[in-house]
Amino acid sequence: MSARLKNAFTELVSIPEAHIAGIVVHASQSNLEKIKQAISLLPGSEIHAVSPEGKLIVTLEARRSIDIVDHLNVIHALPGVYSASLVYQHHEDIEALDQEIRDEPDASKLY
């Protein structure tokens, strides 16, 4: 690996990233309350919806992809969880992520 490439990698790793994942958790209905509680205790997690048949829509937020994977594995290991699957994954610079989406003053070009 050339020195230049190495430097580029080091620079890349030092940029703080944000990872956002959308996951579907399928859990047994009898344990649903406990599972909901356990998931909500994970840092960066949010439960968006729970279906009557025991499917939970959860988003995970973390600084590193390995943390997302860890959280996913933790959820998977909860008693009563049949499956936890990663459906959506996104990551980018943390600064870019906290930008506010501004009103488009001239949206006319879209039409």
Add this chain to the structure above:
Amino acid sequence: MSLTRRSFIKQTAAATAALAAGVALPVLGAGANKATVAIAQADVTWSKAPCRFCGTGCGVSVGVKAGRVVATQGDPLAEVNRGLNSDSIASANEGRLDGRASEEIAAALAIDSADPKALALAASAAFEAGRYAGAIGYWRRLLATLEANSPIAVQARKNIDETVGLSAVTVDIRLADGARVASDAAVIVTARTKGAASSTGTTNSASVVDAANATSTLLAERRLSASELPTTIVLDDSLAINPADTLSAYPQVVVEARIVSTSGGDDLTGRSDAKGTESRRANVVIAAPSL
């Protein structure tokens, strides 16, 4: 308005996951739709407008802030897409039309009793619930709003035929041993609602029969010739005397076959109950006259 890229992407993540799982996200649920909440809280005035993508004209709420359009969303109060709302609710609910979807349909019909989408959904809901007469009624109302040869009208007619078939009563009629009738005598087969007096069972007495008939409604009538006996016939909605009183509307009916005496004696009758909502059968034996 504070909508960050983070909350937008989080919403996208949740929506994509929900789509994959077939779960409906609550519209204003915990964090699920922060954009809508943010917009609702900001200084935005909501106005009505029609959607211009297709010819249906679904109602759209348009959020205007300082003279500029900043947001749009489906109008839950617009009569056109109220029906569509129930369609999506039903889709989210594994295609079941009961519960909240039903309430949406009822509300849509209250606003516009001839809304085709709502009528079609109401018919399906009634059919699902086993209320065949109701389903047929809605499909007829739907037909009235459509062009006769449109694909939806063809489907609606097919559905009506199927439902009439399902709610029909198949009747086996035969003469009891020893009963003799002239081969040219008329047999009148009727289906009535189960009146209070008819529960006394098979009887030959004309007065009791009349009493039973007085408390029940005639649903279908068919004439045969005695020479056709024994036979199997089908009674369905098409034989109804009054369009409001049909076989499909009553789960319990009494089928009676009567041979009208030409010689002035007692009529020969036989009757049988038919219960259930589909594939009903009745077995009628016309008894010999009591001596």
